[in-house]
Ligand code: ATP
């Protein structure tokens with residue numbers, strides 16, 4: 033490839049909205065271009081990387097026994113009504129009508145489509161297990177599209193769906209995908225962790241996420257170095273140091289004017305923050321129910337746990353407003369669980385606190401010496417957000433935390449879709465039963481961004497060889513110089529025989545610009561042809577290591593047979 037014929041729209045500066053490195057470098061290197069918020073065009077270099085990522089995923093999926101199909105992004109409302117998700121999915125779903133007023137959505141995920149497909153084609157246990165997948169664009173009207181490809185409104189996903197005769201067989205399919213994902217993300221050069229995950233809007237029971245480790249990741253991972261426990265913050269639980277059991281004192285109502293936050297209350301009574309109960313009231317717009325949730329004052333309420341208690345979704349659950357609280361006889365800053373008319377859920381840790389403090393549901397008052405079961409009741413759940421330093425729920429050692437980018441997720445769905453959608457088969461005894469399903473997503477475009485996030489330096493991207501847009505560039509310092517031109521052309525012809533995608537930078541540009549471009553784009557190998565061309569000596573540079581080596585033309589050709597080999 034001759035650079036003079038290529039579209040290389042590198043930029044000196046990224047637009048100010050790009051704040052994380054992967055976004056900045058992908059724009060500056062001319063890999064992608066924004067159309068509108070959360071929607072991008074892949075430029076030639078970017079598309080090549082994307083296709084390489086897709087092909088690695090495809091190769092490993094095919095090797096796992098899965099089969100590729102391609103379905104439409106357009107999905108009819110009727111299928112979403114069958115699964116019950118048309119109402120539940122909320123404003124993230126891009127909905128539209130055709131000219132006949134028929135309703136559709138642009139698929140954010142494809143459980144309904146695949147379930148419908150399989151129920152229409154598979155009738156017997158003899159056709160199972162089955163795992164089908166696609167690599168295709170998804171649409172989610174995200175509240176805050178951001179960080180370039182990390183959170184788009186249009187993004188590419190690899191989504192796979194497995195269909196099995198029973199739970200045991202389904203678990204084998206799940207394990208197969210788990211191992212396939214390990215191979216995929218290792219080949220893609222990502223440093224990742226696998227964590228337990230909440231099942232969110234997709235549903236089901238067991239779920240794992242693959243997290244590319246990065247400080248800019250939107251997910252918080254809690255993990256234990258002593259045992260293998262690792263979980264996304266939404267799912268993680270933790271325990272606390274054992275509380276000293278105190279003798280229960282008599283409940284007392286105390287005046288606490290202008291003392292609303294847990295911190296203010298703890299200071300007012302000179303007690304540790306954990307002894308003050310944090311009580312919050314949430315409202316679920318679907319069930320139209322209010323409920324109170326309580327954690328220790330030194331913890332925060334996990335919103336995902338709240339959503340799960342309501343069996344609802346993020347779009348419908350919110351904190352109760354002040355006027356709603358008043359109608360319930362509650363006062364902001366003085367809320368507590370004693371004698372309330374709504375359901376009360378409390379974190380297990382709250383039951384261990386003796387002589388705690390809670391709001392008295394009377395403006396300017398708190399109760400002291402509060403003890404669970406004597407002074408208030410409620411259902412016990414895991415409601416607090418686990419933090420580093422708290423104790424591992426499995427082995428009791430302190431947890432650590434780390435940020436991650438969720439690049440993939442696996443779900444055991446059971447019969448969540450097959451039952452309502454009647455995706456059934458005749459089992460070996462001739463009985464009709466629902467297929468047991470799993471679904472498995474990889475955010476392909478987010479993975480692209482995660483690779484750049486993990487593989488860059490101050491000069492730009494350092495692509496791993498397997499996904500680099502091109503493997504090698506020959507860089508004459510001055511292509512006008514006849515000797516440099518001759519050596520560069522010779523190398524180009526020879527190296528092309530080894531790898532068809534070698535580039536020669538024949539552009540009429542200052543050398544400094546050319547060097548900067550290729551460093552920015554992150555081509556793994558650069559062969560610089562400069563003044564020493566007269567002695568048939570060139571420079572061999574490895575982008576990632578930033579190492580340079582002087583080699584003869586012959587040595588470079590010999591070496592190229594090694595470094596240009598697809599690994
Ligand atoms: P998130 O919690 O980040 O919103 P999710 O859990 O809703 O993601 P899934 O339904 O599990 O996403 O989708 C499968 C994969 O698709 C995710 O693991 C992620 O890598 C990718 N993905 C999801 N939403 C987006 C998005 N808006 N932009 C880019 N990739 C996404």
Ligand code: MG
Pocket residue numbers: 438440441
């Ligand atoms: Mg997910």
